[in-house]
Amino acid sequence: MLSLLVLIGICSCNPDNSDIKTEIKIPVSVVSIKPQSISRFIETTGTVYSFKEGVLKSELGGIYNLQRNPATGRPFALGDAVKAGQVVIRIEDxxxxxxxxxxxxxxxxxxxxxxxxxxxxxxxxxxxxxxxxxxxxxxxxxxxxxxxxxxxxxxxMSVKAPFDGVIVELPYHTDGVRVDQGQTMLKVMQYDKLLMDVKLPEKHLPEVTMDQTVQIANYNVAKKDTIYGKISQISPVINADTRTFQSVLQIDNGKKLLRPGMFIKAFILSEKREGTIVIPKETVISRQDGKVVFTVENGIATEKKITTGLESIDVVEVVSGLKVNDRLVVSGFETLRNKSKVSIIQ
Missing domain, CATH: 1.10.287 (Helix Hairpins)
Known part of the structure; x- marks a missing residue:
């Protein structure tokens, strides 16, 4: 009788938990897919040089006389802008x-x-x-x-600027002292346009064409100041030793953000597509059987197998597997499984 009472007491003290279910939802962030454009670039590096430059030497011997720059009111100096035909130095005899x-x-x-x-x-x-x-x-x-x-x-007797440009070299000579014929007087550069020689692998020869757009990057130039250029020359010959071909880039440097001698990166636009599905590269998970991403619908994460196309530094084109307005998981996807329940966070 005592055992029966104890059993009844135990049963009455432990409520039935069989109907309580704990639902775990994984927090994720999503974006709605919209048509975008994507570009593919050929990346190369090199050193830029001036579009025009001229070294002027004395054509006769005589007394050196550095002229005054009317723009500054002082004798011409390094960095001064000059106009074509402007007299910078006179040699008196x-x-x-x-x-x-x-x-x-x-x-x-x-x-x-x-x-x-x-x-x-x-x-x-x-x-x-x-x-x-x-x-x-x-x-x-x-x-x-x-x-x-x-x-x-x-x-x-007059040393004149051969074109509009900037004085970049001005060897020191004392006014009133005789200089000999053939001595270097000054060097002028024009760098509102710049050139760069590049050697590209032969596989890119079909992709590179005249006047093709080029974007320029340099650590001294802010990202908001986009510098553009174009392909101005292409050699049709492949170097047998390096398996490369030579091209010349012409860069628009009207703001003079770049200077001759700078090391730059150049991104040659080889292909561009408009109105296609583009997603961040980091959202793509690579597996043995292919690439997948996760989308969300009605609080459920679904694994989608995709085929990719063009790639740039940060994004990739999706050729198949996704459609416009799909809600792509962009953070929190690392722990997801197919049909995981999720909660969307900002």
Missing amino acids: REFQNNLQVESKKLNLELADNNLKKQQSLYDKGGVTLTELKKSSMDHVTARYAYENAEIQQAK
Whole structure:
């Protein structure tokens, strides 16, 4: 009788837990898939150099005289911008200049010009012979050549910028001191455009075309300042030793964010697709039987096998296995199994 009472007491003290179920939901973040564009790039690196550069040397000996920059009010210096034809340095030599007799030859040309016009007028009226007219013409040509040659020689006394650019080298010479012929006076560069030689593996030859878009990256340039370029030259020949072909990139550097000599990365746009499904690479799980991702519908995670296409640094195109508006799991997928229950978090 006592045993029966104890049994009844035990049964009455332990409620039935068979109907209580603990439901575990895995927290995940999701995004709704929308059509996007994706691009594939060929990555290469190299050093950029100026689009134009010129080293100017003294064409004659004489007294060195560095000119003042009208833009700054001081003598020309490294980094100064110059215009084509602007005189940066003058080489003075009074004896040389006097021997040129530029003014005398200019006057002689004026006289020869007047005489030729007079002879032409007389010839038209029958006043002189054709021989006399031709002699006047020859005298005029000789006078013109003499004057032009004197001007050419006189121009050698001025060291001028050959094009719009920036002074990047200016060897020191003391004003008023004689310099010899052939000494380096200055170096000018134009780098609002830059060039870069690249050698690409031969497998990329069919993908690279003239004027193809290139994006440029450098650690000195902020990400918001996108720099673009294009393929300007392509060699059709494959180097037998390196199995590469040479191309030249032309880079738009209007803001002068890059400088000649900088090391850069170049991303050559080889293919671009619009309106396709693109997902983060990190969401793709690789398995022996293929690649999978997880999507969520009605609180249930479903494993989807996918086929991928184009890839970039961070994203990948999905050719099959997903559709627009699918809700892709972008975080928390590491612990999921097919048909896992999930709770969506932001």
